[in-house]
Amino acid sequence: MITFLFSIVLLIVGYFTYGKYIVKMFGVKEERATPAYTSADGVDYVPMSTSKNSLIQLLNIAGVGPIFGPIMGALYGPVAFIWIVVGAIFAGAVHDYLTGMISIRNRGAHLPELAGKFLGKFMKHVVNAFALLLLVLVGTVFVSAPAGLLYNLMNGWMAMGIILALIFLYYILATLLPIDKIIGRFYPIFGALLVISAVGIGGMMVIKGVPIPELTFANLHPDNIPIFPLLFLTISCGALSGFHATQSPIISRTTKNESQGRKIFYGMMIAEAIIAMIWAAAGMALFNGVTLNELLAAGGPAVIVSEVSITMLGAVGGTLAVIGVIILPITSGDTAFRSARMIIADYIKYPQAKIMSRLWIALPMFAISIALTQIDFNILWRYFSWANQSTAVIALFVGAMYLFIAGKNYWVALIPGTFMLMATTTYILNAAIGFGLPMNVSLIGATVISIFLVALFFNAAVKARAAQIPLEEDITNWDSTRTI
Incomplete structure (x- = not known):
């Protein structure tokens, strides 16, 4: 219990210390107009309040990642707490803040456009394909996961196909309608429910004195389970997630002032990490060792979510x-x-x-996603995890390049970016879904590839600084009377 509570305190302290440093280092320009005003269109560019943007950002980035990922990460023991805390403060929150703020400075641009500007035109095409792959996988995973939970909750009285169809119907509406019609209107309510449920489960674990494992050298990695690189891909959304780089630009187009960035981008990543801590602790405490493994094999994380909720909060509260x-x-x-x-x-x-115009783009994506729902969830999750963390690497390198050109502390992005580059490369070289090489060969290969790519980064960064690539969109001719 001490490790669990201390970890949550560290996350909160990290927001008020390292988060404040990142904001000061980046350099907020409160007087600069944001895309919500300079590109206002009533669809995607719509000014919204800080509290509304914060809750929307939290719901956008959370998904099942900070729940399913930590539950599966609980198999690694209390070392998962270390990754959630260190990853969220020094990697995930920095990643989210930089992608959100750099997007604000560049007309609400998404990651492919930012990669093209700061890493070269070739990377724009690569990242565009990569981001779309990730988003379609995420969309599919986030259809299958809630459908399974709903099916279990209703004891199977509604067919899975009907549940999937209803979720897809909602997705179509939310994708096409202006952001303030559904997302801006209902997400604050959903956000409150999310926070209440997480706090309820965490609070009941403390009140009931649930024996959450403490972090010791003896149980750092139970049964000698290797933690690198799998832990850093299994627990993603609660610590560091490239999916967030695709979501922050949505809110960068609705943020009223740059000064709101720390709460919206850095702060909501810390909030997500706290949710991840609660579910990782629940997985370790209530389904220790073999039992947790058996439950994962029997029904996946959805079974554990139901068991934890009902055990901690009773039938009504658990539901x-x-x-x-x-x-x-x-x-x-x-x-x-x-x-x-x-x-x-x-x-x-x-x-x-x-x-x-929105419909013609959206329909093919939904058709592909419907086809992907026929693939086993566990296989989808493996590809999602690798694509997700690889996208995080790209986003962190974009942030590092921006800071290098600006003459600021680029190490805050480059160090976690290089670490995750090593982890994702090792995984894809070693994993069965990748090249299937032995672990020692994979580690050597990942080291060589990482050193080579970091060297390319510094070469490109020096040239980019010399070329004086503009860091932000010119808005000197913006007409302030367009403010809505």
Whole structure:
């Protein structure tokens, strides 16, 4: 229990210390107009309040990641707490803040456009394909996961196909309609339910004195389970997630002032990490060792979510908590498809003011996602995890390049970016879904590839600084009378 509570305190302290440093180092410009005003279109660029943007951002980035990932990460023992705390403060929150703020400085641009500007035109095409792959996988995973939870909650009285169809119908509406019609209106309510359910489960674990394992050298990694690189891909959304880089630009287009960035981007990542801590602790405490492994094999993390919720909160409270968990992936799946629509529209320069223009882009994505739902969830999750963390590497390198050109402390992004580059490369070289090489060969290969790519980064960074690439969009001719 001490390790668990101390970890949550560290996350909160990290927001008020390292988070404040990151904001000061980046350099907020409160007087600079944001895309919510300079590009206002009533669809994607709509000014919204800080509290509303914060809750929307939390729901956008959360999904099932900070729940399913930590539950599966609980198999590694209390070492998962270390990764959630260190990863969230020094990697995930920095990643989210930089992608959000750099997007604000560049007309609400998404990651492919930012990669093209700061890492080269070739990377724009690579990242565009990579981001779309990730978003379609996320959208599919976040259809399958809540559908399974709903099916279990209703004891199978509604067919799985009908549940999937209803979720897809909602996704279509949320993807096409202006952001303030569904997302801006209902997400604050959903966000409150999410926070209440997480706090309820965490609070009951403390009140009931649930024996949460403490971090010791003896149980650092139970049964000698190797933690590198699998732990850092299994627990993603609660510590560091490239999916967030696709979501932050959605809110960068609705943020009123740059000064709100720490609460919206850095702060909501810390909030997500606290949720991840609660579910990792629950997985370790209530389903220790073999039992947890058996439950994962029997029904996946969805079974554990239901068991934990009902055990901690009773039948009624547990059901409400499960509903909160169901809402979580749905409110990330819809913005995954929305983000994909916006990325494609930006890439092909296709205006989105008319609903039919949005529809022509959205329909093919949903068709692909429907086909992917026929694939086993565990296989989808493995590909999602690798694509997710690889996207985080790209986003951190974009942030490092921006800071290098600006003459600021680029190490805050480059160090976690290089670490995750090593982890993701090792995984894809070693994993069965990748090249299937022995671990020692994979580690050597990943080291060589990482050193080579970091060297390329510094070479490109020096040239970019010499070329004086503009760090932000010029808004000197913006007409302030357009403010809405």
